[in-house]
Amino acid sequence: MNQVHVTICVGTACYVLGGAELLGAIDELNHSYGGRVSCEGSPCLGLCKLGRENRAPFAKVNGRLIEAVTVESLKKAVEEALSEGGNG
Numbered sequence: 679m680n681q682v683h684v685t686i687c688v689g690t691a692c693y694v695l696g697g698a699e700l701l702g703a704i705d706e707l708n709h710s711y712g713g714r715v716s717c718e719g720s721p722c723l724g725l726c727k728l729g730r731e732n733r734a735p736f737a738k739v740n741g742r743l744i745e746a747v748t749v750e751s752l753k754k755a756v757e758e759a760l761s762e763g764g765n766g
């Protein structure tokens with residue numbers, strides 16, 4: 679079964695634009711999918727300093743960057759990663 683690892687930026691810009699809510703959502707996803715979703719908060723990924731602050735918050739799902747993350751888009755990305763083969 680696939681494992682999915684999620685990194686959520688919890689730097690200031692991302693945190694205030696929803697990063698905290700995303701961390702909570704991952705907890706719920708992990709429960710829903712039997713512990714197959716791991717998550718870590720990351721210091722600023724540096725993207726907000728590259729003129730992309732309007733695309734915050736940022737997250738990575740198995741290393742794939744997602745911009746302007748919402749609970750819904752994060753859930754969709756995690757479910758897609760869980761359904762992909764070849765990651766364990």
Ligand code: FES
Nearest residue numbers: 687689692722726
């Ligand atoms: S705070 Fe998230 S990329 Fe900088």
